Amino acid sequence: MDRERLVGSRGLEREAQLPATKMKEMLQLNLEHGLASAASIRDRTIPLFNRTGLRFSSNGSFAARPFLRDMRELGGQDVAVVGAPFDGGTTYRPGARFGPQAIRKITALDSGYSLEMGVDIWESLDLVDVGDISVIPANIEKTFDQIDMAVGYIHERAVFPVVLGGDHSIGYPDIRGIAARMDGNVGIIHFDRHFDLSEYNFDERMHGTPFFHATNIPNAPASNLVQIGIGGWTSNRQGAQVARERGTTVITMSDIDRWGLERMCEMALEHAWKDAKAVFLSFDIDCIDPGFAPGTGTPEPGGFTPREVFRMLGIIAREGLVGMEVVEVAPEYDVAEITSLLGTRVIYTVLGTLIEEGKLGTRPDSSVKSEPEVAAASADEGIVGG
């Protein structure tokens, strides 16, 4: 086969077109702030004091991106990463309150560049880590009010929220915060092994309940809720009853096996977007098989492989998203940080796809155009010429 047909070959070509502007600016700033290094160090871009936290240690912020201390300065950025370190909604194994810090810590590994996607996320996006929302550990409803208001604040300022959970109870206020400030319906694409459609767990709105309450929001109708990966032996019957009564779309793991990833993702998009103005992505890490993602409270064997998830997210995110959450990463049950690592890859895959599709940030390689852009450019030339 011709080598030119390889994704790798295309990626190599695209890399040459990616800017390094922001990287150079960052190196320069780090050098100024971190002071010149010892004379024996040949690479003069290495400062005396590490200002980045990249590659050798974590400075605590997501992918060593700037920490936005003054929230009044939010606005104009592309993405805000925000933690919701709450696990008061867990029904059995707690620990997801440590999800945000575990996810942030493992991002010290990352470069932000993907050969396969042909993207350098940090050159295309202005992303800030805004820290955590102040949750109220012993009070679910007050925590919901805090998360709703915080996510709503980010949304109102036209910044894309990436919420790091936290258990899945936060899905309800995440959606409530956005839906209440939206004109039009919001669809929900929900990756999970579990329905999370009960009205209550233990008489409270815990992590098995977010989509019951979210789909009670007038402009987040159940007909726009698509659940992907449902199955196994931990979902309760009430979830099936609610899904049936409300007419949600439930795509099981067996459906994926039978009909294939692409077809199921196209179906998910069709239902989530029907008469909707935007779609929110709720990603429960337990949809990935516990062999790959053991660090979670309610693991369920028979889940997705990471590669399946990346392929699906690449389709789901194509049409654009209004925000996303990654929930149920519980590092106490993790092995070698692999679950937290997967959480970061879910986020990068979505961000990379949104950039590639022109839905977020700036697409750096204007010379490799997608079909609609080529058509638009020709049309413009026609007008100028005429």
Ligand SMILES: [Mn+2]
């Ligand atoms: Mn789940």
